[in-house]
Amino acid sequence: GENVEQHPSTLSVQEGDSAVIKCTYSDSASNYFPWYKQELGKRPQLIIDIRSNVGEKKDQRIAVTLNKTAKHFSLHITETQPEDSAVYFCAAVKGTGGFKTIFGAGTRLFVKA
Amino acid sequence: EPEVTQTPSHQVTQMGQEVILRCVPISNHLYFYWYRQILGQKVEFLVSFYNNEISEKSEIFDDQFSVERPDGSNFTLKIRSTKLEDSAMYFCASTQTNTFSVYYEQYFGPGTRLTVT
Numbered sequence: 563g564e565n566v567e568q569h570p571s572t573l574s575v576q577e578g579d580s581a582v583i584k585c586t587y588s589d590s591a592s593n594y595f596p597w598y599k600q601e602l603g604k605r606p607q608l609i610i611d612i613r614s615n616v617g618e619k620k621d622q623r624i625a626v627t628l629n630k631t632a633k634h635f636s637l638h639i640t641e642t643q644p645e646d647s648a649v650y651f652c653a654a655v656k657g658t659g660g661f662k663t664i665f666g667a668g669t670r671l672f673v674k675a
Numbered sequence: 676e677p678e679v680t681q682t683p684s685h686q687v688t689q690m691g692q693e694v695i696l697r698c699v700p701i702s703n704h705l706y707f708y709w710y711r712q713i714l715g716q717k718v719e720f721l722v723s724f725y726n727n728e729i730s731e732k733s734e735i736f737d738d739q740f741s742v743e744r745p746d747g748s749n750f751t752l753k754i755r756s757t758k759l760e761d762s763a764m765y766f767c768a769s770t771q772t773n774t775f776s777v778y779y780e781q782y783f784g785p786g787t788r789l790t791v792t
Contacts, residue, residue, distance in 0.1 A: 594779040598718075605766060605783040606718060613779070651718060655779060660723035660730025661706060661770065663781070667717045 564589040568666025581639045585652035592654035642673045677701045679784035696752045698767030706770040707750045713763045757791045
């Protein structure tokens with residue numbers, strides 16, 4: 563069935579360093595790839611997304627890359643700050659029919675001051 | 676900025692009881708979703724709903740679950756006979772769409788924490 567694998571499960575970085583989170587999806591019909599940040603007890607918040615016709619997208623300190631052939635996509639956070647500490651989820655959305663969304667297992671990011 | 680709202684924020688129920696979780700999607704959105712997140716785990720897709728019918732559902736969404744849009748604003752998730760393993764945070768989400776464009780961004784509500792005892 564559809565699956566999204568996400569690595570690492572935990573990531574600890576020093577403030578100012580970069581953080582990279584990687585995901586792999588299985589369903590070739592997926593064509594939209596959002597990344598969510600979730601703080602404890604809160605709703606997932608969209609931080610960046612990419613569609614399958616684009617290879618890279620950047621928004622200030624956050625960038626996402628997509629390799630559709632390899633079914634890989636990655637989140638890059640530069641100049642990390644303590645407030646970036648949260649759980650990050652990748653997801654793959656099948657953009658036909660009912661937009662079924664499969665989430666990765668999450669990465670807990672700790673940014674040490 | 677318009678937001679998805681959900682009520683109640685926390686629901687405690689006994690095993691075997693029926694619960695209805697309520698959501699008010701953003702007013703011009705046409706696709707609606709329910710997700711579940713067991714504590715400390717990933718977000719899991721339950722169902723998507725468009726034009727008054729289910730568009731997609733996951734294997735989690737069995738006969739115990741149903742969804743309904745009873746009026747022009749509410750979107751509900753009913754669990755007929757709750758089990759201990761239904762304890763989770765349930766998120767509603769909605770997406771804008773129209774005839775000419777497909778918008779993918781899903782706006783999540785704050786969630787309802789369901790505790791089954």
